[in-house]
Amino acid sequence: MSDPHEAGPRAAGAAQAAAAAAGDAYPRIVAALIRVTGDWTLAEDCAQEALVTALDRWPTDGVPANPGGWLMTVARNRALDVLRRAAIERRKLRDLAVQALTAATDDEVERPPGVAVADDRLRLIFTCCHPALALPAQVALTLRVVCAVPTERIAQAFLVSESTMTRRLTRAKTKISAAGIPFRVPSGDALGERLPGVLAVVYLLFTHGYNPDGEPAFADEAIRLARLLASLMPDQDEPRALLALALLQHSRRATRRDAAGELVPLDRQDRTRWDHAAIDEAVALLADLRQDGPYAWQARIAACHATARSVEATDWRRIATCYDRLAALEPSPVVGLNRAVAHGYAHGPASGLELLALARADGALDGYPLALAAEADLTARAGDGTRAAALFREAAAQAGSEVERRALLQRAAEAQSASH
Amino acid sequence: MKYMMFVCTDTEPDTDPTPETDIDVWVDENDAKGRRLQGMVLAPKATATTVRVRNGQTLITDGPFAETKEVICGFDLIECADLDEAIEVARTHPMARGGRIEIRPLADFEQ
Numbered sequence: 001m002s003d004p005h006e007a008g009p010r011a012a013g014a015a016q017a018a019a020a021a022a023g024d025a026y027p028r029i030v031a032a033l034i035r036v037t038g039d040w041t042l043a044e045d046c047a048q049e050a051l052v053t054a055l056d057r058w059p060t061d062g063v064p065a066n067p068g069g070w071l072m073t074v075a076r077n078r079a080l081d082v083l084r085r086a087a088i089e090r091r092k093l094r095d096l097a098v099q100a101l102t103a104a105t106d107d108e109v110e111r112p113p114g115v116a117v118a119d120d121r122l123r124l125i126f127t128c129c130h131p132a133l134a135l136p137a138q139v140a141l142t143l144r145v146v147c148a149v150p151t152e153r154i155a156q157a158f159l160v161s162e163s164t165m166t167r168r169l170t171r172a173k174t175k176i177s178a179a180g181i182p183f184r185v186p187s188g189d190a191l192g193e194r195l196p197g198v199l200a201v202v203y204l205l206f207t208h209g210y211n212p213d214g215e216p217a218f219a220d221e222a223i224r225l226a227r228l229l230a231s232l233m234p235d236q237d238e239p240r241a242l243l244a245l246a247l248l249q250h251s252r253r254a255t256r257r258d259a260a261g262e263l264v265p266l267d268r269q270d271r272t273r274w275d276h277a278a279i280d281e282a283v284a285l286l287a288d289l290r291q292d293g294p295y296a297w298q299a300r301i302a303a304c305h306a307t308a309r310s311v312e313a314t315d316w317r318r319i320a321t322c323y324d325r326l327a328a329l330e331p332s333p334v335v336g337l338n339r340a341v342a343h344g345y346a347h348g349p350a351s352g353l354e355l356l357a358l359a360r361a362d363g364a365l366d367g368y369p370l371a372l373a374a375e376a377d378l379t380a381r382a383g384d385g386t387r388a389a390a391l392f393r394e395a396a397a398q399a400g401s402e403v404e405r406r407a408l409l410q411r412a413a414e415a416q417s418a419s420h
Numbered sequence: 421m422k423y424m425m426f427v428c429t430d431t432e433p434d435t436d437p438t439p440e441t442d443i444d445v446w447v448d449e450n451d452a453k454g455r456r457l458q459g460m461v462l463a464p465k466a467t468a469t470t471v472r473v474r475n476g477q478t479l480i481t482d483g484p485f486a487e488t489k490e491v492i493c494g495f496d497l498i499e500c501a502d503l504d505e506a507i508e509v510a511r512t513h514p515m516a517r518g519g520r521i522e523i524r525p526l527a528d529f530e531q
Contacts, residue, residue, distance in 0.1 A: 130503075132503055132507075178525060178527075178528070179503050179524075179525050180421045180423075180500075180501075180502040180503045180506070180525055181502065181503045181504075182501075182502035182503065182504050184502075184504070186504065190504070
């Protein structure tokens with residue numbers, strides 16, 4: 001592969017076209033080849049090779065009229081080639097796959113007659129997120145196979161060596177074939193049971209892109225996945241709610257850090273620099289929901305923040321109510337904590353501290369710096385600056401990242417000076 | 421695909437008061453569908469003996485090989501289309517609630 005910048009504008013254009021086609025076509029190609037051949041490694045290798053061939057040929061031959069179709073043909077021919085040369089002991093499987101690949105047109109490889117309507121990409125996502133795989137493996141496999149993120153980058157993001165990540169991916173693919181994990185979107189009741197797991201993987205990916213020390217590009221990948229799920233599962237509300245939630249949180253990406261890279265709390269962010277197109281899209285998505293699940297309530301809370309003209313104009317009563325609903329639907333220590341904070345703003349710091357004590361009662365929030373930070377903030381607003389400063393310092397000592405630690409120490413200093 | 425279901429006890433059984441499915445109902449249903457090929461209940465772990473051969477010497481010890489509180493108390497060999505079907509069979513077994521069940525495919529040397 002040559003450097004597109006050296007080879008001139010035509011090569012750069014072709015590289016761009018390949019990248020654009022890849023984003024859309026890659027998971028389709030991988031999924032179709034897996035369904036036909038049952039061989040994950042073969043499917044990935046052939047899809048990769050099709051992209052490499054495109055980068056090689058398009059700069060001189062020009063970008064084809066249907067880039068996705070072109071890539072599919074190249075990948076399919078490559079798969080046939082490999083299978084025909086494959087070792088003899090797998091002959092029966094091989095013959096079946098060769099037959100399926102030669103009999104069909106490209107279009108039929110993607111949309112075989114008689115196969116249920118579910119999109120291959122959806123099958124791929126549900127298989128990658130099968131609960132019989134460990135959660136880290138689900139996340140890594142989704143990034144690698146659905147989003148085409150190189151193994152090296154996934155390894156960096158999850159702080160393991162590339163060889164460890166390669167082993168993790170190989171083990172997951174081996175389990176899929178050896179344990180008989182089906183390449184299928186579950187139907188009926190099973191769909192309702194499995195969908196939350198799939199959405200959890202997408203959301204985990206998003207938060208990994210959104211966290212202070214995370215990999216920012218993963219937030220975009222997660223939004224792309226959520227968009228895909230929302231479009232492929234129009235009967236389900238939660239994928240659209242998840243998309244709305246991710247769009248709302250991501251709309252603040254330009255303002256979450258200052259020029260020095262320090263975290264800027266929500267109340268000090270420049271709201272004019274939020275991504276208002278993304279906020280509008282999310283609000284429209286939420287308006288169309290039929291029934292509110294956990295992601296919908298979280299998104300509605302995020303929407304209250306995103307659509308408030310200023311901190312003072314935030315509808316905290318509405319947010320507190322949304323947290324009540326969320327806590328009833330999916331109780332967790334962190335939801336309990338956020339609910340306490342919301343009630344603190346809606347109904348006064350005393351009411352917030354009371355709910356916070358309730359959320360911490362079973363010890364699940366012990367050693368959780370955000371619980372201390374919330375107590376510190378409520379205490380400051382209740383008027384006890386000295387105690388608040390001590391609590392902020394205690395939270396800083398437990399902070400998970402350097403950026404968070406500095407932000408908390410800054411709050412400690414402010415609380416202290418306010419008390420004088 | 422053939423899967424072995426290891427039926428185990430568990431130190432934390434289900435606390436849901438709804439009555440468990442009758443094991444006979446489970447056996448009859450899966451036998452009728454041709455999914456259950458074989459299945460047995462094992463005698464208590466007090467009857468277990470572990471055998472090893474090292475350098476030609478046979479070592480015999482009392483008790484099961486795994487020193488855990490969970491004990492394998494039975495097995496079923498089932499034939500299913502895929503893991504999802506095997507999970508469905510396992511989760512309707514009464515011991516999925518009273519204990520836990522490990523599902524392992526038989527190794528496929530044909531592939």
